[in-house]
Amino acid sequence: MEFSGVEGESEKLKAIFLPFITPSHLVPVVDIARIFAMHGVDVTIITTPENAAVFQSSVDRDASRGSSIRTHHVKLPHVPGLPEGVETINLSTSRDTASILFETLTKTLQTQFPQLFHQFKPDFIVSDMFYSWSVDAAAEFGIPRLIYVGGTYFSHCAMDSLERFEPHKKVDSEDQSFLIPGLPYNLQMTRSQIPERFKTPNSFSYLMKRVKESEKRSYGSLLKSFYAFEGPYKDHYREIMGTKIGNVGPISSWVNRDASDKSSRGHGKEVEEGWLSWLDSKQKGSVVYVCFGSMKNNFSGTQIAEIAHGLEDCGHDFIWVVGKIDEGQSKALVEEFEKRVEASKKGFLIWGWAPQLRILEHPAVGGVVTHCGMNTVIETVDAGLPMVTWPLFAEQFFNERLLVDVLKVAVEVGAKEWKTWGDFGNEIVGREKIAKAIDLLMGGGEECEEVRRRVKALSEEAKKAIQIGGSSYNSLKDVIQQMKTLKLQKLNPKVEEPVA
Numbered sequence: 202m203e204f205s206g207v208e209g210e211s212e213k214l215k216a217i218f219l220p221f222i223t224p225s226h227l228v229p230v231v232d233i234a235r236i237f238a239m240h241g242v243d244v245t246i247i248t249t250p251e252n253a254a255v256f257q258s259s260v261d262r263d264a265s266r267g268s269s270i271r272t273h274h275v276k277l278p279h280v281p282g283l284p285e286g287v288e289t290i291n292l293s294t295s296r297d298t299a300s301i302l303f304e305t306l307t308k309t310l311q312t313q314f315p316q317l318f319h320q321f322k323p324d325f326i327v328s329d330m331f332y333s334w335s336v337d338a339a340a341e342f343g344i345p346r347l348i349y350v351g352g353t354y355f356s357h358c359a360m361d362s363l364e365r366f367e368p369h370k371k372v373d374s375e376d377q378s379f380l381i382p383g384l385p386y387n388l389q390m391t392r393s394q395i396p397e398r399f400k401t402p403n404s405f406s407y408l409m410k411r412v413k414e415s416e417k418r419s420y421g422s423l424l425k426s427f428y429a430f431e432g433p434y435k436d437h438y439r440e441i442m443g444t445k446i447g448n449v450g451p452i453s454s455w456v457n458r459d460a461s462d463k464s465s466r467g468h469g470k471e472v473e474e475g476w477l478s479w480l481d482s483k484q485k486g487s488v489v490y491v492c493f494g495s496m497k498n499n500f501s502g503t504q505i506a507e508i509a510h511g512l513e514d515c516g517h518d519f520i521w522v523v524g525k526i527d528e529g530q531s532k533a534l535v536e537e538f539e540k541r542v543e544a545s546k547k548g549f550l551i552w553g554w555a556p557q558l559r560i561l562e563h564p565a566v567g568g569v570v571t572h573c574g575m576n577t578v579i580e581t582v583d584a585g586l587p588m589v590t591w592p593l594f595a596e597q598f599f600n601e602r603l604l605v606d607v608l609k610v611a612v613e614v615g616a617k618e619w620k621t622w623g624d625f626g627n628e629i630v631g632r633e634k635i636a637k638a639i640d641l642l643m644g645g646g647e648e649c650e651e652v653r654r655r656v657k658a659l660s661e662e663a664k665k666a667i668q669i670g671g672s673s674y675n676s677l678k679d680v681i682q683q684m685k686t687l688k689l690q691k692l693n694p695k696v697e698e699p700v701a
């Protein structure tokens with residue numbers, strides 16, 4: 202790992218980072234900010250105090266190790282409908298509050314941008330995809346904007362094809378499958394698995410249209426992928442966008458090197474370690490880790506009961522990140538379940554935030570049940586673990602196809618219904634399907650061994666990508682070099698244009 206300190210303060214490349222306020226965007230964008238700082242860029246991360254608290258300890262640790270990195274707080278104004286102290290969009294945030302918060306934050310950042318620009322004098326900005334306004338703000342001040350894009354290239358290529366060819370409008374029913382054309386792979390999906398916005402335009406369709414337009418006008422895009430994971434789709438995506446594209450993944454292991462970094466990531470404080478002694482008592486590769494991302498527990502009581510039974514019936518030891526369950530029947534059921542599996546030593550439940558990176562690297566963990574959120578997918582592949590896929594919302598059904606059909610590193614639980622986050626939908630995945638998929642993954646049969654071999658090979662590639670000379674390493678270095686050249690060019694117009 203490289204640290205700053207070679208260049209004089211005046212020549213140092215300066216950047217400001219604008220992360221979004223959902224955990225699954227905040228966590229990787231902060232990691233990306235940290236890797237830029239570790240490679241000599243002077244970095245200021247701009248966010249609200251509540252969001253900064255989630256990663257401040259990591260930033261402080263990096264600064265004490267020599268990185269030039271800091272956080273700058275922006276305060277949100279009092280606005281009717283926005284409860285005091287609510288600064289994050291997660292499952293506890295109602296839809297109305299989320300939209301007021303988004304609007305308030307956007308206005309605040311946009312209004313303060315000129316002052317932030319004069320205060321920090323950035324040479325470039327890295328903005329989350331949801332701040333589409335920042336492409337114009339950067340242009341106004343004559344600096345390049347890099348956009349952080351969540352999701353896989355694969356999913357963005359598939360969504361672009363849906364917009365372009367509308368194959369889902371040519372089938373008669375929700376469960377009829379159709380081909381998504383124009384991709385390097387013949388991707389088949391059903392109408393019920395694609396996001397609602399492709400069927401009926403809604404406010405999210407318009408938001409995503411603005412995101413895409415702003416991406417096309419950006420200097421370049423950063424995704425936390427790596428070339429061996431989905432190289433042909435990266436190339437396809439570059440053609441769609443017509444801009445420069447940089448891979449910076451797997452970012453989580455590149456940046457979070459020690460136990461403190463890993464434990465506090467996404468949470469701000471270290472998590473109590475009961476899970477560690479429980480895992481230490483288990484045999485190598487015997488435990489399945491079950492987690493549905495930072496928006497976890499997007500399930501009805503009936504579905505929660507089926508998960509509990511499925512886990513009890515699957516015949517394998519498990520950690521289940523339950524998250525937060527409000528009072529009521531489901532909570533009583535899960536508490537009862539917890540007592541039983543604790544007594545039999547079959548399972549361990551985590552009720553809040555799990556230290557996911559540490560759990561994934563524990564030798565006792567042998568597989569993962571995931572909702573296919575992009576962060577978890579990359580972290581799991583990086584850890585060399587096969588998956589049971591159970592997509593729920595966002596672009597997760599596309600990610601499932603990449604994992605199951607293209608890379609063949611996962612088995613599917615058989616979910617069929619795309620849901621809006623925060624909405625339970627109608628589908629119930631039954632206990633038999635859950636237990637069967639886990640047993641297929643963990644049971645040691647030939648199919649499962651093949652899957653394991655493939656994901657281990659991919660994990661090796663992930664590790665190579667971030668080493669000196671690896672594809673993501675070179676990609677990061679290229680982006681930094683291009684930003685330096687643009688800065689020099691501004692100071693001295695005779696300097697040549699950077700090449701991608």
Ligand code: UDP
Pocket residue numbers: 224225228466467492493494495496522553554555556557558573574575576577578580
């Ligand atoms: N995460 C974690 N502990 C939890 C839940 C999530 O550390 O209990 C982290 C996980 O490692 C990942 C991110 O939060 O980096 C979740 O992002 P993902 O894309 O997987 O899912 P989303 O939150 O978007 O549904």
